[in-house]
Amino acid sequence: MSAPLLDVAGPAAPPRANGELVFTAPWEGRAFGLAVALAEAGVFTWDGFRDRLVARIAADPAAPYYGCWLAACEDALVAAGRLGGADVSTRAAGLAARPAGHDHAGHDHAGHGHGHGHGHGR
Numbered sequence: 250m251s252a253p254l255l256d257v258a259g260p261a262a263p264p265r266a267n268g269e270l271v272f273t274a275p276w277e278g279r280a281f282g283l284a285v286a287l288a289e290a291g292v293f294t295w296d297g298f299r300d301r302l303v304a305r306i307a308a309d310p311a312a313p314y315y316g317c318w319l320a321a322c323e324d325a326l327v328a329a330g331r332l333g334g335a336d337v338s339t340r341a342a343g344l345a346a347r348p349a350g351h352d353h354a355g356h357d358h359a360g361h362g363h364g365h366g367h368g369h370g371r
Contacts, residue, residue: 253288253295260306261299264314277315284322293325301325 256262263281264271272278288295302321306312326332 253285253298256299259303261302263318272315274315277318280315280319280322284318284325287322287326292331293329297328298322298325301328 257265270281272281284298287293288298298321301324302317305317305321305324306314309317323332323337327334327337
């Protein structure tokens with residue numbers, strides 16, 4: 250299956266600078282890649298995802314773009330029957346309730362080279 254065509258203009262177009270995609274935080278790039286991979290795998294259609302993205306942006310034009318992107322991905326997964334709507338809310342609430350930095354408490358990165366990306370320049 251070929252890669253989805255990204256809109257270069259209009260409400261569904263991802264942020265760009267000098268023609269390159271712009272991600273202001275690592276999670277944005279991961280959310281972008283997730284949606285592309287799910288569409289390429291046939292979990293949902295790219296057109297269906299794009300329609301949901303446009304709807305999310307229209308519903309709240311002031312919302313951050315990749316927040317809408319991630320919500321559209323969730324919407325597409327629910328519509329495809331891969332995820333229940335309550336599953337998204339329950340999981341999001343659980344993640345939001347975790348203390349800041351919980352994933353790294355007591356986690357020594359020195360010399361491990363385990364490569365899950367913390368900006369250490371490896």
